[in-house]
Structure formats: C-alpha cells, structure tokens
Amino acid sequence: MTSAPLFHEQTARQRISSLADADTFTEFLPPPERVMSPYLPQLDIPVSFDDGLVIGRAKIGGKPVYLAAQVGQFVGGSVGEVHGAKLTGLIQAAARDGIPCVFIVESGGVRLHEGSSGEIAISEAMRAVFECRAKRVPTIAVIGSDIGAFGGMGILTTCCDFRIITEHGRLGISGPIVIEKWMGKEAYDSSNRALVWKTSGGKTKFLLGDADLLAEDDAPSVAAAITKLLSKSNPLTLRSLKARQLELEKRMKDFGKTGDPDAIWTALGIKDVAEASLATAPEFIALAKKK
Amino acid sequence: MEKFDKSFPSKPLSWPRGRQWALAGVVGSGNLEVLFERNAKAPDKMDCHVESSIPGHKDSWLAALNDFAANYPVGGTKVTIHDQGADPIVVTFRLRQALDHVLKKSS
Numbered sequence: 001m002t003s004a005p006l007f008h009e010q011t012a013r014q015r016i017s018s019l020a021d022a023d024t025f026t027e028f029l030p031p032p033e034r035v036m037s038p039y040l041p042q043l044d045i046p047v048s049f050d051d052g053l054v055i056g057r058a059k060i061g062g063k064p065v066y067l068a069a070q071v072g073q074f075v076g077g078s079v080g081e082v083h084g085a086k087l088t089g090l091i092q093a094a095a096r097d098g099i100p101c102v103f104i105v106e107s108g109g110v111r112l113h114e115g116s117s118g119e120i121a122i123s124e125a126m127r128a129v130f131e132c133r134a135k136r137v138p139t140i141a142v143i144g145s146d147i148g149a150f151g152g153m154g155i156l157t158t159c160c161d162f163r164i165i166t167e168h169g170r171l172g173i174s175g176p177i178v179i180e181k182w183m184g185k186e187a188y189d190s191s192n193r194a195l196v197w198k199t200s201g202g203k204t205k206f207l208l209g210d211a212d213l214l215a216e217d218d219a220p221s222v223a224a225a226i227t228k229l230l231s232k233s234n235p236l237t238l239r240s241l242k243a244r245q246l247e248l249e250k251r252m253k254d255f256g257k258t259g260d261p262d263a264i265w266t267a268l269g270i271k272d273v274a275e276a277s278l279a280t281a282p283e284f285i286a287l288a289k290k291k
Numbered sequence: 292m293e294k295f296d297k298s299f300p301s302k303p304l305s306w307p308r309g310r311q312w313a314l315a316g317v318v319g320s321g322n323l324e325v326l327f328e329r330n331a332k333a334p335d336k337m338d339c340h341v342e343s344s345i346p347g348h349k350d351s352w353l354a355a356l357n358d359f360a361a362n363y364p365v366g367g368t369k370v371t372i373h374d375q376g377a378d379p380i381v382v383t384f385r386l387r388q389a390l391d392h393v394l395k396k397s398s
Contacts, residue, residue: 011317012317013314030312031312031314031326032311032312032326032328041292044292044344045344046292046318046342046343046344046373046374046375047318047342047373048317048318048324048373049314049324049326049371049373071317071318073317073318073319073320073322074317074318074319
C-alpha cells in the first residue's frame with residue numbers, strides 16, 4: 001500500500017497537481033477568465049468557472065505534455081460546447097507543437113442539455129485526436145474513477161493511442177443503467193456492482209486489451225504509467241484497423257453468448273478469479289501473464 | 292436560481308506577491324466552488340457574488356458570508372460562488388479553504 005491519496009477520490013485539479021512535476025502546470029483559460037457555458041443558466045443549472053474541464057501545459061517525469069482533466073462532479077463531467085472547445089483547442093495545440101496530450105477522463109459523454117453543440121464539440125475533439133495520430137503525436141487517456149469514460153468520451157478515449165486504467169476506472173459506450181433500461185434487468189442488472197465492474201471495469205478492460213496499462217489507484221503509479229508511454233505512438237493504419245476488427249470479431253465469437261463475466265476472465269488466463277478480483281494492479285498483471 | 296451581490300466590511304487581506312486568485316471546491320451536488328480574486332479597489336470590503344441552484348436561502352447566505360468576513364481578514368477580495376445546494380457549514384469550509392489557498396506559498 002502507498003500513502004499517496006487515492007486517485008479516484010481526487011478532484012480534477014488535485015489530480016493535475018499530483019501528476020505534474022512541481023510548479024510546472026500552467027492553466028489555459030483559468031477560472032478568472034470565466035469562459036463558461038451559455039446554456040446552463042437558461043435551464044437554471046449552476047455554471048462552473050472551468051466548465052468542468054481543466055486544461056494546460058505541464059511536465060510529467062521531466063517531459064512536456066498538454067494536460068486535460070475532467071471534473072466528474074460537475075454535470076457528470078459532460079462535454080458541453082465550451083468544455084469541448086477547450087478540449088479540441090488543447091488537442092490541436094498538441095498536434096501543432098508535437099507535444100503529447102494526456103487526458104484524465106471522468107465523463108458520461110456529451111452534455112445532453114447542450115444538444116447538438118455538445119455532439120459537435122466531441123466530434124471536433126475526435127478529429128483533433130486523429131490529427132495528432134497522423135502526426136505521430138502521442139495521445140494518452142487515463143481512466144481512474146468510477147464515472148469512467150462513457151458515451152462520446154468512451155469513443156474519444158478509444159480513439160487515443162493508449163489508455164491507462166485503474167481498477168476503479170470503467171470504459172464503455174452505454175452506461176450500466178442505460179443497458180438495463182433497454183435490455184431489462186434479467187439481461188443486465190446495473191445494481192450488481194461485481195457484474196458492472198467485471199464487464200466495464202479496469203481489470204477486465206486491461207485483460208481484454210482495451211486498456212494498455214493497469215495502474216494502481218494513486219497519482220505516482222499513474223504518472224509512472226504515463227511516463228512509459230510519452231515517447232511512444234501507436235500508428236493508425238489500414239492494417240492495424242483490420243487487425244483490430246479481426247480481434248473484435250474473435251471476441252464476439254468467443255464471448256458473445258457468455259452470460260458470466262468470470263468465464264471471460266478464466267478464458268483469458270485467470271486461474272483463480274476470486275484471488276485476481278482482490279489483487280493489486282501489479283499482482284493482477286502478474287496473474288494475467290501466467291497463462 | 293438565487294443570485295445576488297453583496298459587500299461585507301472586513302479587515303484588509305495582504306495578498307502574497309504574484310497571487311491573483313484561488314479556487315476551492317467543485318460545482319457538484321451538495322457542494323460549491325469559491326473563487327477568490329484580488330480587488331485592490333476596496334481594501335476594507337469583501338465583495339461577493341453568489342449564484343445558487345437552491346432559491347430561498349438568502350438569509351443563511353448573508354449570515355455565513357457576514358460571519359466569514361468578520362472572522363477573517365478578507366478585505367480587498369472579490370468572492371464569486373457557484374453553488375449546488377451546499378449547506379452553510381460546507382460554505383464556511385470552502386471559504387476558509389480558498390483563503391488557505393491564497394495564503395499558501397506555492398501553488
């Protein structure tokens with residue numbers, strides 16, 4: 001156990017200050033600039049100075065990065081017009097300057113209150129991510145809280161070169177409650193936390209290969225994982241896309257009819273599911289390797 | 292929504308050199324964000340702007356802010372609050388936290 005604060009309990013600003021090297025973070029559009037949502041006041045919803053996204057420049061492990069952190073508590077970390085414009089601008093700056101871009105994701109996706117503006121904002125951010133990828137500028141998403149990365153942010157996260165996840169992180173498109181509403185409680189019980197985490201949680205996503213690194217739930221472990229990836233990129237080619245498609249088809253074939261997530265863990269090489277469920281990140285990685 | 296502006300007399304706060312603002316809290320259920328900004332024009336006043344999603348509690352707000360301005364030297368400060376239903380003790384705690392952020396040496 002480490003004595004560092006738990007990453008999933010930190011706020012966006014605390015995460016940034018504990019990930020970035022001391023005194024290296026410069027915020028873009030800081031709170032006094034008051035670049036806020038023009039839509040929320042019309043709906044009698046309070047606004048926030050940063051519109052739920054803290055962006056800026058920093059160094060991690062001595063290397064320069066552009067850094068963004070979403071505020072999950074503010075309207076679910078959702079991407080509104082301003083939030084999305086800040087995100088897009090940061091990614092475009094990364095592409096222009098050839099500096100890696102790191103996203104601390106904590107979002108349910110598009111801010112539905114802002115309708116099409118939110119949808120467009122997130123599409124623009126995705127386009128900017130592909131601009132980075134075309135220029136081989138690393139884009140790294142970190143998912144370290146149970147709000148996780150869902151909806152449009154789930155898609156944006158999977159557009160990045162790499163994903164770092166912690167046990168608490170979750171990654172998906174439709175959230176558990178949405179799936180339950182559409183498919184029924186018999187198909188997917190969103191109140192069953194073990195089931196929810198075994199289908200969308202960090203350990204499962206790491207086992208399936210949807211996340212590249214599994215980190216412990218503290219900033220030093222997350223920062224170490226980021227440092228490992230900063231000088232790498234994951235080229236996006238027709239070949240890599242086709243390989244990924246085959247991988248997903250195989251996954252559908254292997255697990256498409258499986259009702260029990262434990263069976264997926266077992267099939268992916270986890271011998272003792274109970275032990276692996278309680279394991280720390282390094283222990284889990286070791287267990288996953290012993291196939 | 293409850294929105295209002297109000298000034299409270301307070302002893303001058305000596306802002307550390309280079310520091311112009313500090314933020315505490317987030318806008319979330321039962322929580323609020325408090326922004327402190329330097330306001331050299333009125334060194335013996337705490338100027339407040341409050342926006343709260345819960346209407347009807349202006350008296351509690353005024354009491355909490357008045358107490359804070361009386362208990363701490365926060366003159367020459369502009370305080371802006373975005374609230375989503377925090378209770379008075381959380382409001383006081385966030386104000387105190389923002390003041391701590393102003394006074395702390397490094398960011």
